[in-house]
Amino acid sequence: MTVRAPILARYAEVRAHTDEICAPxxxxxxxxxxxxxxxxxRWHIAHVTWFFExxxxxxxxxxxxxxxxxxxxxxxxxYNHVGERTERSRRGMLTRPTVQEIREYRKEIDVRIxxxxxxxxxxxxxxxxPILEVGLNHEHQHQELLITDIKYILFQPPLYPAYQPKxxxxxxxLQSTGDxxxxxxxxFGIGHxxxxxxxxxxxxxxxxxxxxxxxxxxxxxxxxxxxxxxxxGYTRPEFWLSDGWDVLQREAWCAPLxxxxxENVRYVYTQHGLEMLDExxxxxxxxxxxxxxxxxxxxxxxxxxxxxEHAAPALGNTGQVWEWTCSGYLPYPGYHxxxxxxxxxxxxxxxxxxxxxxxxxATPPGHVRPTYRNFWHPDKRWQFTGIRLAEDV
Numbered sequence: 001m002t003v004r005a006p007i008l009a010r011y012a013e014v015r016a017h018t019d020e021i022c023a024p025x026x027x028x029x030x031x032x033x034x035x036x037x038x039x040x041x042r043w044h045i046a047h048v049t050w051f052f053e054x055x056x057x058x059x060x061x062x063x064x065x066x067x068x069x070x071x072x073x074x075x076x077x078x079y080n081h082v083g084e085r086t087e088r089s090r091r092g093m094l095t096r097p098t099v100q101e102i103r104e105y106r107k108e109i110d111v112r113i114x115x116x117x118x119x120x121x122x123x124x125x126x127x128x129x130p131i132l133e134v135g136l137n138h139e140h141q142h143q144e145l146l147i148t149d150i151k152y153i154l155f156q157p158p159l160y161p162a163y164q165p166k167x168x169x170x171x172x173x174l175q176s177t178g179d180x181x182x183x184x185x186x187x188f189g190i191g192h193x194x195x196x197x198x199x200x201x202x203x204x205x206x207x208x209x210x211x212x213x214x215x216x217x218x219x220x221x222x223x224x225x226x227x228x229x230x231x232x233g234y235t236r237p238e239f240w241l242s243d244g245w246d247v248l249q250r251e252a253w254c255a256p257l258x259x260x261x262x263e264n265v266r267y268v269y270t271q272h273g274l275e276m277l278d279e280x281x282x283x284x285x286x287x288x289x290x291x292x293x294x295x296x297x298x299x300x301x302x303x304x305x306x307x308x309e310h311a312a313p314a315l316g317n318t319g320q321v322w323e324w325t326c327s328g329y330l331p332y333p334g335y336h337x338x339x340x341x342x343x344x345x346x347x348x349x350x351x352x353x354x355x356x357x358x359x360x361x362a363t364p365p366g367h368v369r370p371t372y373r374n375f376w377h378p379d380k381r382w383q384f385t386g387i388r389l390a391e392d393v
Contacts, residue, residue: 004117007129011117014136015110018045021146024164030099033092034156037382038149043075043091045146046102048139049109050075054082055342056135057112060120060128067105068097078348081341133197134342140364147271147362152382155258155269162273176280179217181314182393185210188310191332192371201346202371204334208306212393215303217316219323220294220387223279225286226266228294229255239296244289247379257285257381282321284386288354288378291324291387302326303390305355305373312357312370319368321386322356329353329375353377360384 022030022041030042039047050071058064066072074094076085086094097105113132120128154161191205192198234254237245247253255261258269259277266277286294295301303311305327312318330350337347353375359368362384376383 007117008114011113014139018139018143021143027099029153031092031095032153035152036089037380038152040092041146041150042099042102044142045106046075047077048142049106051138052113052135053109055131056128057116060116060124067108079341079344081344137197140367143364144362148383151271160269160274163271166272176218176221177316180214181217182214183311185212190306190309198371199346200338201373204332206333210307210310213307214391214393215311215315216389219282219317219321221279222277222281222283225283225294228297233293233297239293241289241292244293247289256283282386284321284384285381286385287381288324294387295389298389300389300391303388305357307390308357309370319359321358321360321384322374323358323386323388325355325357327355329355356385
């Protein structure tokens with residue numbers, strides 16, 4: 001008989017952490033959607049619950065009756081195999097179900113999942129566990145998105161409230177060395193290997209040819225990025241990709257997202273409210289276009305995702321900010337998306353996006369690994385995204 005207690009404990013722990021992230025919010029914070037990319041917290045907590053209901057309960061309980069017949073339409077994100085869904089940009093236009101009703105939904109699905117794990121036979125549990133593990137890692141991803149989206153929701157002027165008070169560990173400064181590390185060329189293995197969990201986009205492991213290169217030991221700091229700004233970086237099209245220059249003009253970018261200036265003093269909006277800009281911290285909330293423009297201005301380039309992965313074990317200051325690479329988000333050689341709706345998790349997004357590597361303070365610890373592939377469209381800035389420079393040898 002498979003031991004069920006550790007499985008139940010892990011499930012409960014992951015689900016409880018989502019509630020902890022939402023604990024500082026007021027009821028009004030759960031509903032608004034100030035940007036199409038930003039989902040209301042109420043949608044996040046309902047969606048991850050629907051994920052378990054759709055992909056675990058519906059599959060492994062014969063004749064399963066959904067908690068509510070319309071929740072699949074309301075809380076499906078992008079799974080076309082499952083059916084129609086609410087448009088992403090309209091998630092904040094819905095006031096019902098209420099936040100309380102969604103919390104009740106979460107509790108009921110947790111009960112049903114626990115009962116299934118406790119009562120199913122070993123063969124069913126063996127088949128169920130890989131899908132449950134995807135669901136738990138999926139909720140980890142939404143926990144990071146919750147932190148990111150909450151910041152944008154609370155940023156709307158003019159109050160700039162704190163999400164949570166500052167703790168001693170939040171005040172740690174980046175110990176930048178200014179050093180670079182050199183890596184020899186050759187053929188190296190890229191992608192996940194071993195028994196631990198990995199998403200399908202980290203597979204299969206394959207050989208990649210790398211030429212000799214150097215990587216900065218540290219992410220670019222606020223002070224370094226200020227030099228770019230003072231040199232007219234946002235007004236000089238020679239540093240910008242054409243698409244990026246068009247976005248800059250349209251959106252009137254002149255600084256990273258969340259930077260403000262009052263009476264010639266620079267501030268930045270943080271999880272703890274409005275603070276004076278710390279020039280030693282890694283610059284973040286940059287688009288790919290800004291990262292690329294900075295690298296061109298500095299006479300360097302962004303690393304490929306393969307260079308980053310190969311170098312990661314030797315790099316300093318990883319996991320502080322997601323770092324843009326110059327690699328498009330594409331399938332690895334030999335990649336095949338899983339069959340069915342789960343196959344829509346990653347594979348269908350492998351176009352028109354750029355890969356980021358590393359992680360940030362908002363990233364769940366298990367997701368800060370060298371092979372993890374984050375990906376966003378090049379104009380996105382609301383994530384904790386920054387720069388690490390590279391150059392050819």
